[in-house]
Amino acid sequence: MKKVFARTSNVERFILSMSRLQNRQEGIPGMALVYGEPGLGKTKTALWWIAQNDGVFIRTKKLMTGRWLLEEIVAELGEAPMRRISDLFRQAQEQLLEHPRTIFVDEADYLSHDARVLETLRDLHDITGSPIVLIGMDQADKKLARYKHLYDRFSEIVHFKSLTEQDIRMIADQLCEVALSDDAISYIAGQANKFRKIVVWLYRAEAIAKANSLKTVSAQHLNGAGK
Ligand SMILES: Nc1ncnc2c1ncn2[C@@H]1O[C@H](COP(=O)(O)OP(=O)(O)O)[C@@H](O)[C@H]1O
Ligand SMILES: [Mg+2]
The missing domain is CATH 3.40.50.300 (P-loop containing nucleotide triphosphate hydrolases)
Structure with a gap:
């Protein structure tokens, strides 16, 4: 991050x-x-x-x-x-x-x-x-x-106000070391609307990308990661 x-x-x-x-x-x-x-x-x-x-x-x-x-x-x-x-x-x-x-x-x-x-x-x-x-x-x-x-x-x-999908896109683009697909952003928006929680999801995305050598992380990758 x-x-x-x-x-x-x-x-x-x-x-x-x-x-x-x-x-x-x-x-x-x-x-x-x-x-x-x-x-x-x-x-x-x-x-x-x-x-x-x-x-x-x-x-x-x-x-x-x-x-x-x-x-x-x-x-x-x-x-x-x-x-x-x-x-x-x-x-x-x-x-x-x-x-x-x-x-x-x-x-x-x-x-x-x-x-x-x-x-x-x-x-x-x-x-x-x-x-x-x-x-x-x-x-x-x-x-x-x-x-x-x-x-x-x-x-x-x-x-x-609660962070919107657009905010999450902006935060991901500025903070996250890996690219996130639009559906990944929507997925995160469905799970979190506060900074700390969003950052937790971005860390998860980075870990998933590293473990699987991915360039872009999608909703499918994230789904299941938070459980
Ligand atoms: N614009 C931002 N860029 C990067 N990190 C942020 C930003 N806003 C908040 N954070 C991080 O999100 C968390 C919550 O922020 P905080 O300022 O404590 O919220 P509040 O004062 O509204 O309760 C903190 O860990 C903070 O570092
Ligand atoms: Mg405060």
């Missing part, structure tokens, strides 16, 4: 939303929500984007408080977190004003019960103008909709 990042249709929509977020006009709020079922590539896509743009990545923890979140943000922005929560907020604010960066908050579902933490993120965005992107699970849009002042600031909402 080639270790490359595949540009699926979800990824393309993510890239467009992020560039609109960076280039938005004055007065347009700059928060975004990225959501969808686990395993569709939300985290990976955010990390890939950060690798080539200015951004920091915060992985939310279940027990995270406002202070803990601010400490992580300040540390990711490259400063040693101070003790008092008011100092932490000021540190984050000064860093972002000096050097605006997009903050990605992954697993934001953990914060969806905590209005104060969400309001802290909103305040940080309002004061600094730096984009803040919340990444969450499938119902994250509904969970967050009740925080109207937050929700109103989502100028971009990216729904990561």
